[in-house]
Amino acid sequence: MLELSSVHAGYERTQVLNDVSLTSADNGIAAVLGHNGAGKTTLLRAVVGIIRPTIGTITFNGEDITQAAPSKRVKMGMAYVPQGQQSFEQLSTLENLQVVADGKPRSRRRKLVDHARERFPALNEVIDKKAGLLSGAASAAGHRARTHHRAQHAHPRRAHRRNPALSGH
Numbered sequence: 614m615l616e617l618s619s620v621h622a623g624y625e626r627t628q629v630l631n632d633v634s635l636t637s638a639d640n641g642i643a644a645v646l647g648h649n650g651a652g653k654t655t656l657l658r659a660v661v662g663i664i665r666p667t668i669g670t671i672t673f674n675g676e677d678i679t680q681a682a683p684s685k686r687v688k689m690g691m692a693y694v695p696q697g698q699q700s701f702e703q704l705s706t707l708e709n710l711q712v713v714a715d716g717k718p719r720s721r722r723r724k725l726v727d728h729a730r731e732r733f734p735a736l737n738e739v740i741d742k743k744a745g746l747l748s749g750a751a752s753a754a755g756h757r758a759r760t761h762h763r764a765q766h767a768h769p770r771r772a773h774r775r776n777p778a779l780s781g782h
């Protein structure tokens with residue numbers, strides 16, 4: 614269970630979240646809707662700890678994580694898939710998958726990458742190509758795979774997806 618209580622947060626000179634409270638249960642899908650610039654991304658950044666609230670609290674499974682590092686939140690089961698087709702353009706498809714698995718125990722890293730390649734076989738055709746050189750369909754397949762891969766790697770209790778429509782079908 615994720616709970617925000619009277620959260621205020623934003624950037625240096627801009628307060629974006631103003632007294633936001635919400636509860637999201639474990640088993641289900643919750644959507645945050647709002648126009649461009651409304652603060653959806655900012656809300657998710659606060660939840661995963663990229664920015665910290667100036668006022669208010671965030672609890673996850675009963676634990677106060679308001680000041681917890683993003684790495685701790687990931688260990689607790691959160692996963693965050695950022696907006697857009699973010700990849701390291703200079704790295705190959707394989708290296709991009711490996712980067713996401715970095716930090717996991719060695720025994721799991723290989724398995725996670727293999728899983729992504731099995732699930733998205735189109736990746737195997739471009740596995741050695743630099744991500745920045747992929748075009749059209751290959752790039753989209755790579756993005757779908759990375760989205761899935763990122764969310765899976767944290768072994769999430771909760772996968773936060775930006776713009777599900779962009780993240781894959």
Ligand SMILES: Nc1ncnc2c1ncn2[C@@H]1O[C@H](COP(=O)(O)OP(=O)(O)OP(=O)(O)O)[C@@H](O)[C@H]1O
Binds near residue numbers: 656
């Ligand atoms: N890094 C930043 N520094 C300063 N202001 C920012 C930053 N990122 C976003 N903002 C501002 O915060 C407000 C909320 O932006 P945010 O990206 O959270 O909106 P959004 O709902 O995700 O929009 P979109 O639908 O376009 O993705 C906007 O006014 C935006 O200009």
Ligand SMILES: [Mg+2]
Binds near residue numbers: 653654655696
């Ligand atoms: Mg956004």
